[in-house]
Amino acid sequence: MSKRALRIGMIGYQFMGKAHSHAFRDLDFFFDLPVTPVLQAIAGRNEEAVRQAAAQYGFASFETDWRRLIERDDIDVIDIVTPNVAHAEMAIAAVQAGKHVICEKPLAMTVDEAVRMREAAAANGVRALVCHNYRYAPAVQYAKRLIEEGRLGRIYHIRAEYLQDWIMDPNFPLVWRLRKEVTGSGALGDIGAHILDLARFLVGEVRDLAATMETFIKERPLGEMSGGLEAKADHSRTGEVDVDDAVAFLAHFENGALGVFEATRFAAGNRNGNRFEINGERGSLRWDLENMNNLQVYLEDDERGMQGFRTINCTEPVHPFADRYWPAGHIIGYEHTFMNLFATFFRSLEDGSPCKPDFEDGVRNQCVLDAVERAAASKQWETVIYR
Numbered sequence: 001m002s003k004r005a006l007r008i009g010m011i012g013y014q015f016m017g018k019a020h021s022h023a024f025r026d027l028d029f030f031f032d033l034p035v036t037p038v039l040q041a042i043a044g045r046n047e048e049a050v051r052q053a054a055a056q057y058g059f060a061s062f063e064t065d066w067r068r069l070i071e072r073d074d075i076d077v078i079d080i081v082t083p084n085v086a087h088a089e090m091a092i093a094a095v096q097a098g099k100h101v102i103c104e105k106p107l108a109m110t111v112d113e114a115v116r117m118r119e120a121a122a123a124n125g126v127r128a129l130v131c132h133n134y135r136y137a138p139a140v141q142y143a144k145r146l147i148e149e150g151r152l153g154r155i156y157h158i159r160a161e162y163l164q165d166w167i168m169d170p171n172f173p174l175v176w177r178l179r180k181e182v183t184g185s186g187a188l189g190d191i192g193a194h195i196l197d198l199a200r201f202l203v204g205e206v207r208d209l210a211a212t213m214e215t216f217i218k219e220r221p222l223g224e225m226s227g228g229l230e231a232k233a234d235h236s237r238t239g240e241v242d243v244d245d246a247v248a249f250l251a252h253f254e255n256g257a258l259g260v261f262e263a264t265r266f267a268a269g270n271r272n273g274n275r276f277e278i279n280g281e282r283g284s285l286r287w288d289l290e291n292m293n294n295l296q297v298y299l300e301d302d303e304r305g306m307q308g309f310r311t312i313n314c315t316e317p318v319h320p321f322a323d324r325y326w327p328a329g330h331i332i333g334y335e336h337t338f339m340n341l342f343a344t345f346f347r348s349l350e351d352g353s354p355c356k357p358d359f360e361d362g363v364r365n366q367c368v369l370d371a372v373e374r375a376a377a378s379k380q381w382e383t384v385i386y387r
């Protein structure tokens, strides 16, 4: 029996456009889903560039106006992979047109925007996913299982860091990720949002926090992203950096755990160091994206003399999602986090099963980002105001 087509319309076509398109294309190959994702159309403002992206990624057609894409009646899911400033307007228009939505993170520029997005999705009876893909690394899913089974007991600590170094050169241009009006916040919303999502997934909700932020390079040449985390500079003109280059915060969780967080793009030598350690009364876990198949586990119950962190390569059939790919020890990578997330989402569209993180998670994440900005400005502990 042929499966129903799930027709995808994507807005944006660079870094995340490529990552998402790749995942959609490979889903049918690795997962036995009740639907077949179909790359129906892609939208971008530059006709030549979007035509080329459609051809490279395998979309059947393209549009040069995202509104036209959303109006089309041959699209089921709108995937938003544009800079943050555009997320709210596009997502709200898409859900009002009855489309399910995948939206990149951070969900929005502000808590108000995020709340409007969540409410619009609920009012229109569609499903809405925010793309915190790192939750879907098998080792992270396995960490969640161990915590839920009580293997760590009560959780005392999470220390999470997201360290990059791609804007350290003062001549790296003022791309959209460094302009508040397009991005909302700097390292905080771009990469801090990811470790916060991991912390919410694994530990729980943040109650209050104290924070500090720094902008090390305050003026840069103008320029545009040119793909991935690369950019082209126009050295004849400069502009002001008005977002954080780095942020650090301390947090209390509602369940009594303590969190220490750091997000920066000035940690020389750290290309994409997304890491956490969690300590509980009966053991600890460690994970590092750059070694993402492995989970380090320490258990207090181990025999004295034999105690220590063990490395579990989460590629056995017993590990979440691992049976979809290769035999044990045959590792997977960054792109598979998106595949695992989208497979879960597409299945949920058919059978109504839950799929997280959704726009509720996006709003909660945004409420913490907001508290971090308030705390950095006030130099006081701030309570997270959930809405």
Ligand SMILES: NC(=O)c1ccc[n+]([C@@H]2O[C@H](COP(=O)([O-])OP(=O)(O)OC[C@H]3O[C@@H](n4cnc5c(N)ncnc54)[C@H](O)[C@@H]3O)[C@@H](O)[C@H]2O)c1
Binding pocket: 011, 012, 013, 014, 015, 016, 017, 043, 044, 045, 066, 081, 082, 083, 084, 086, 104, 105, 106, 131, 132, 133, 190, 225, 227, 228
């Ligand atoms: N989940 C992750 O791991 C991850 C990684 C990188 C980026 N992101 C998020 O994905 C989003 C996109 O980031 P990126 O790195 O792909 O950016 P990018 O600069 O590589 O690509 C942005 C795309 O959006 C298009 N665009 C911009 N404004 C538009 C508009 N008004 N209408 C139509 N198209 C428009 C651009 O032409 C480009 O194709 C951001 O929200 C970012 O925070 C998530």
